Amino acid sequence: MDxxxxxxxxxxxxxxxxxxxxxxxxxxxxxLIVLLKTLYLIKKDERYNISARFWAKIFATSFVLGVVTGIPMEFQFGTNWARFSAYAGDIIAQTLAMEGAFAFFLESAFLGVFLFGEKVFGQKVHWLAAVMVWLGTWASGAFIVASNAWMQHPVGYTIVGNRLHISNYWEVLLNPWIFPQYLHTMSGAVVTGAFIMAGLGAYYLLARSHVDYGRIFVTLGVIVGLIASVIQLYPSGDLEGQQVAKYQPVKLAAFEGLFHTEQGAGIVILGQPNTATGQLDNPLIVPKVLSFLTYRRWEAVVKGLDAFPPNQRPDSIELLYYSYHIMVGLGTFFIPIMGVACLLWLWKRRLFTTRWMLWILMLATPFPVIANTAGWFTTELGRQPWIIYGLLPTAQGSSANLSAGNVLFTLLGFAGMYLLLGLLYVVLSVTEALKGPESGEGEEAEVAEEGGLPGLATGTVAEG
Structure with a gap:
């Protein structure tokens, strides 16, 4: 690879x-915004409505940054991966175009209605706008996952000359790889949103500022976060593991640092892969668990890296191994964190005054982002050395006439631009979070509900 x-x-x-x-x-x-808006319509408590509008501002800022940072990725298919685009563009372009034409426009159009149309359309349409934004974001994720799933497990294609063409459109959209990956991706996103909401709520309670909203954020974040964290482990994580074992067994071996085929293979808790010696250093292994998790039999044979030719193995086993274990390790810890928080909430609402738990929730805020990023690194590194698994090697997918200097120049440019965007995002988000949900809500709180029932004035919400 050059x-x-x-x-x-x-x-x-x-x-x-x-x-x-x-x-x-x-x-x-x-x-989470849909849940807040639904709670408002059920309870008629203006705090939930104010909370929904507050989080919509954070959502909008994140949405804009997502759009800006997403555009260069699609350009790279033409600039850096021209041979891949020429070879598989007939298939990949379909799902990417559907993401832009349907999901993105649905999401962006109704986001405008949600942000600016509450007074004009009333509360029921405002709730509908929140639902459509949610469906748009998740539909966008579905099409992107469908694109990636096809690269992991290509189906529904024919080879004509030097190009791939769709032979069965529905087979591409109903690829068996999609559902486990989509469930895992969406539940991971919900974990991120829940930890962010709970973390900010914990900060408010620790700072004794916006206390009522802190309680709402912590309660909703912890309950939803616990459910989503459990789904991450089972069924979504379990389904992902089984399909990897079925379709990409070499990836599974690299995940676990399994250098040699074993009957009754154990699962690795700790250890450092040593590719020079072909073994794990300082291993801590639970016997036979890997065989049971993948094949539901304690004595099942699990293929190791030695069962595959060297040119079929991932080219960075160490990075893949550590990315996988960071994802799994953090994801496992999320369950007891949210579980203990839920127990404290159920026990006479002691969560709101248990400062050590609030500190944990606040400090844990960035870790789902790390876990999700490590998860995507795991997915992509494990597919190597293929850009389309089993069909097109990565070394044959890059642009033929692109020099290393050109790529380095654009890489440094992206790094500088993204640094500025990141600083801008942090400033905007932190400023909005410090201002709190009640800032500027005096006028909005007077929005009348459909049917003529007035909302509760923000000033009547008691703190403390």
Whole structure:
């Protein structure tokens, strides 16, 4: 693999990794905003409505950054991966175009209605707009996952000359790889949104500021976060593991640092893969668990890396191994964090005054983002050395006439631009969070509900 291709991989990894910070926030918050708006319509408590509008501002900021950082990724298919685009563009372009034509426009159009149309259309249409934004964000995720799933497990194609063509459109859209990956991706996004909401609520309670809203944010974030974290482990994580074992067993071996085929293979808790010696250093292994999790039999044979030719193995086993274990390790810890928080909430609402737990919730806020990013690195590194699994090697998918200097120049440019965008995002989000939900809501609180029932004035909400 030449230097230009390596740098193109680094550039795409950087731009995708940075970009995905924002979609996971919007996909997670969109669902939580619908819950807040629904609670408002049920309870007629203006605090829930104010909360929904507050989080919509954070959502909108994340949405804009997601759009801006997503555009360069699609251009890279032409600039850095021209041979891949020529070979598989007939298939990949379909799902990417559907994402832009349907999901993105649905999401962006109704986001405008939700942000600016409450007074004009009333509360029921405002709730409908929140639902449509949520559906748009999740539909967008579905089409992107469908594109990636096809690259992981290509189906519904024919080879004509030097290009792939769709032979069965529905087979592409109903690829068996999609559902486990989509469920895992969406539940991971909800975990991110829930931790962000709970973390900000915990900050408000610790700072004794916007206390009523802090309680709402912590309560909703913890309950939804616990459910989503459990789904991440089972069924979505379990389904993902089984399909990897079925379709990409070499990826599974690299996940676990399993250098040699074993009967009754154990699952690795700790250890460092040593590719030079072909073993794990300082391993801590639970016997036979990997065999049971993948094949439902304690004595099942699990193929190791030695069962595959060297040119069929992932080219960065160490990075893949650590990315996988960061994802799994953090995801496992999310369950007890949210579980203990839920127990404290159920026990006479002690969560609101248990400062050590509030500190944990606040400090844990960024870790779902790290876990989700590590998860995508795991997915993509494990597919190597293929850009389309089993069909097109990565080394044959890059642009033929692109020099390493060109790629390095654009990589440095993206790094500088994304640094400025990141600083802008942090300033805007932190400023909005410090102002709190009640800031500027005096006029909005007077919005009359459909049917003529006035909303509760913000000033009547008691703090403390």
């Amino acid at each position: 230097l230009s291709t390596i740098l193109s991989r680094v550039q795409f990894a950087f731009t995708v990794g940075y970009h995905y910070i924002f979609p996971q926030i919007t996909m997670g918050l969109a669902f």
